[in-house]
Amino acid sequence: MSPDLELVHTRQDESFRAWVHDYPHTVAKWHFHPEYEVHVITASTGKFFVGDFIGDFAPGNLVLTGPNLPHNWVSNLGAGHSVTSRDLVLPFSRPFIDRLLGAIAELAPLQALLDGAARGLQFPDALGRAITPAMQELAVAQGARRVVLMLTVLEQLAACEQRQLLAGPGYDVNAQRHMSSTINQVLSYIRQNLGGNLRETDVAELAGMGVSSFTRFFKRHTGCTFIQYQNGLRLNEACELLMCTELSVTEVCYRVGFNNLSNFNRQFLACKGMPPSRFRSLHRLNDEIRAVA
Incomplete structure (x- = not known):
């Protein structure tokens, strides 16, 4: 099934988005977008899909997806049930992160992290639970605090060596085939x-x-x-x-x-x-x- 395009709207006075959403939700579906995305699950269990990868998730599930890589999380819920604040989501664009990397030499270690995100990266659930408070604050933070929190999250991801590539090496991440x-x-x-x-x-x-x-x-x-x-x-x-x-x-x-x-x-x-x-x-x-x- 072809994934749906998600249009991530970023305000003029912000460089990136961050939000919390419940499940079910209109964006909780098989979809893709041009932005990178840090995604943390806070509640429920189920199956998650990244490219051609299928795995199980539980609270703390932490994944970084790259641009145009299709993904979705499906909770094990009965009909009519919902989960409040299931997802913590941090999408950011390639132009934004490129400007950061170009301006701040100390951020160079993030490049390897972003390169791996092309196929999707999963991190230990313990790290997902550890960064949950920062992700929750990020969803409501304003001003420079937002940037501090975002870099704190990315720093912890870059420092974690226990990360797993998700989509297979032959998976074709080509947005044009979806855009048709x-x-x-x-x-x-x-x-x-x-x-x-x-x-x-x-x-x-x-x-x-x-x-x-x-x-x-x-x-x-x-x-x-x-x-x-x-x-x-x-x-x-x-x-x-x-x-x-x-x-x-x-x-x-x-x-x-x-x-x-x-x-x-x-x-x-x-x-x-x-x-x-x-x-x-x-x-x-x-x-x-x-x-x-």
């Missing part, structure tokens, strides 16, 4: 045209499907409807613009592709629990408190 799949063409098209007038009928036509067939197909691959997925991307971009620019709320609304201010405010409130203006003011208050501290 219909769902990945659809996701790329949505991202590229997010600010325009995207209609499900047009995207269904691009995929060569009728609307009803496309609706089922899209829900199966993404876990949400076309409108939910599109609005989620637009609201992520809106949050970034509210935090990082001086654009008015109305300007942000139309910039990200909403064509109705009332609908934008309603969608934002449902997603973030507050209107856009309140979100911006609280973010600025947080910035002011950090500056004083």
